[in-house]
Amino acid sequence: MSKNKNTEQKIFEAATELFIEKGVDRTSVRDIASKAGINLALMNYYFRSKENLFDAIFSDLVNKNTQDLLQILNSDLELSDKVKKYVSAYIDMLTKNPLLVSFFMAILHRSREKITEIDAISNLYATEKFTQQIIEEGKKGSIRKTDPSHFFVDMISMITFPFAIKPLIMDKNALDEKAFDQFIEERKSHITQMVLRCIEPC
Amino acid sequence: MSKNKNTEQKIFEAATELFIEKGVDRTSVRDIASKAGINLALMNYYFRSKENLFDAIFSDLVNKNTQDLLQILNSDLELSDKVKKYVSAYIDMLTKNPLLVSFFMAILHRSREKITEIDAISNLYATEKFTQQIIEEGKKGSIRKTDPSHFFVDMISMITFPFAIKPLIMDKNALDEKAFDQFIEERKSHITQMVLRCIEPC
DNA sequence: GTCTATAACGGGATAGAC
DNA sequence: GTCTATCCCGTTATAGAC
Numbered sequence: 087m088s089k090n091k092n093t094e095q096k097i098f099e100a101a102t103e104l105f106i107e108k109g110v111d112r113t114s115v116r117d118i119a120s121k122a123g124i125n126l127a128l129m130n131y132y133f134r135s136k137e138n139l140f141d142a143i144f145s146d147l148v149n150k151n152t153q154d155l156l157q158i159l160n161s162d163l164e165l166s167d168k169v170k171k172y173v174s175a176y177i178d179m180l181t182k183n184p185l186l187v188s189f190f191m192a193i194l195h196r197s198r199e200k201i202t203e204i205d206a207i208s209n210l211y212a213t214e215k216f217t218q219q220i221i222e223e224g225k226k227g228s229i230r231k232t233d234p235s236h237f238f239v240d241m242i243s244m245i246t247f248p249f250a251i252k253p254l255i256m257d258k259n260a261l262d263e264k265a266f267d268q269f270i271e272e273r274k275s276h277i278t279q280m281v282l283r284c285i286e287p288c
Numbered sequence: 289m290s291k292n293k294n295t296e297q298k299i300f301e302a303a304t305e306l307f308i309e310k311g312v313d314r315t316s317v318r319d320i321a322s323k324a325g326i327n328l329a330l331m332n333y334y335f336r337s338k339e340n341l342f343d344a345i346f347s348d349l350v351n352k353n354t355q356d357l358l359q360i361l362n363s364d365l366e367l368s369d370k371v372k373k374y375v376s377a378y379i380d381m382l383t384k385n386p387l388l389v390s391f392f393m394a395i396l397h398r399s400r401e402k403i404t405e406i407d408a409i410s411n412l413y414a415t416e417k418f419t420q421q422i423i424e425e426g427k428k429g430s431i432r433k434t435d436p437s438h439f440f441v442d443m444i445s446m447i448t449f450p451f452a453i454k455p456l457i458m459d460k461n462a463l464d465e466k467a468f469d470q471f472i473e474e475r476k477s478h479i480t481q482m483v484l485r486c487i488e489p490c
Numbered sequence: 491g492t493c494t495a496t497a498a499c500g501g502g503a504t505a506g507a508c
Numbered sequence: 509g510t511c512t513a514t515c516c517c518g519t520t521a522t523a524g525a526c
Contacts (some may be wrong), residue, residue, distance in 0.1 A: 185397075188396060188397040189397060191393035191397060192393065194390060194455065195311060195390040196311055201456070207456070207459075210460075211456065235471070236474065236475065236478050239449070239457065240482065244442055248445065250393055250452075251396065253403050255437075257404040258437075259437055269437070273438065280482075283486055
């Protein structure tokens with residue numbers, strides 16, 4: 087945006103947008119150079135290759151968009167407040183970046199061999215505190231005994247998957263962009279109530 | 289497999305496997321021809337282009353793998369039996385084709401502009417009968433009043449999403465293939481119980 | 491650091507013989 | 509129908525001048 091950004095940053099940002107929008111394999115380095123307003127040789131000067139640039143971008147995207155969410159999970163909040171806040175913050179983040187899930191899924195298919203070697207990925211599931219909380223409250227009896235793995239998978243499935251299939255949901259229910267956002271907004275309380283109801287003590 | 293298969297079929301099957309395994313954009317027509325044991329010119333003789341071949345394959349994959357599931361949803365089964373059977377059949381299908389969700393998600397990112405123009409896609413949500421059932425049972429009071437759109441999205445999210453993030457689940461929980469299948473198998477009853485519990489009358 | 495020019499390759503698609 | 513040969517284009521990456 088600003089003219090004062092250095093070249094490396096301009097390349098990085100242009101590539102980020104294009105990768106998310108068109109996909110890595112359908113974005114050429116010429117596209118990137120053109121969007122960044124520089125020559126394509128500079129791309130190779132700053133990043134050694136397209137794949138290298140992609141690795142950097144992907145790690146950055148993961149880091150940037152998961153820090154706040156992780157902080158919530160590992161906070162000292164009471165469980166139901168934590169779930170409510172997590173669901174809401176997650177959905178807000180994805181609403182601001184509506185293609186992020188879809189892009190991430192595409193990468194998970196494209197690069198599944200190397201995906202777990204990316205350092206930033208462990209950020210996605212550094213949920214020890216949250217896990218412990220569920221186990222301990224289960225022991226205390228304040229919630230039903232719950233498998234934290236399934237519980238976590240349930241939550242992120244219901245939060246993120248609708249973004250991945252957004253075009254299908256819009257088509258099926260004849261929604262425009264605004265109505266889709268409304269549908270997603272409804273899911274905040276829907277998901278929260280749902281997962282909390284299922285761990286209520288018997 | 290059999291030597292008697294005609295060429296068109298051999299191309300179709302080779303391409304299907306490669307597309308699912310490596311992704312459409314990372315599969316070349318030379319890869320396809322080689323795997324099918326024919327020359328690449330034949331690919332263009334039978335299908336006009338790679339993109340055309342892909343369209344045919346994608347529609348076929350959707351049709352082939354959703355018919356049984358749709359039949360369950362639109363059957364006369366009682367709601368809780370229907371959900372149980374649907375969840376189980378869906379998970380069985382995906383367990384047999386473990387890359388299908390991931391591939392489908394990648395396509396949903398790659399081809400999201402044209403995805404809803406594909407005829408076979410409407411198969412995915414021809415769920416009128418199921419929808420009606422939820423509304424009517426809600427009115428009768430045999431279940432809680434439930435928004436069928438959210439209910440359906442919840443179900444397919446919890447069923448399918450774990451397959452899309454399989455490498456992450458395996459890494460986080462230190463699972464091998466067998467343990468992952470076990471985790472998925474557990475989800476059959478887990479998901480069924482969860483969604484049914486949430487529509488129990490108040 | 492930034493550019494132009496180009497190398498080196500692989501891609502999809504087609505012509506034309508058989 | 510099936511093949512070989514080839515076209516033509518876009519791709520990533522690099523060499524080398526400034």
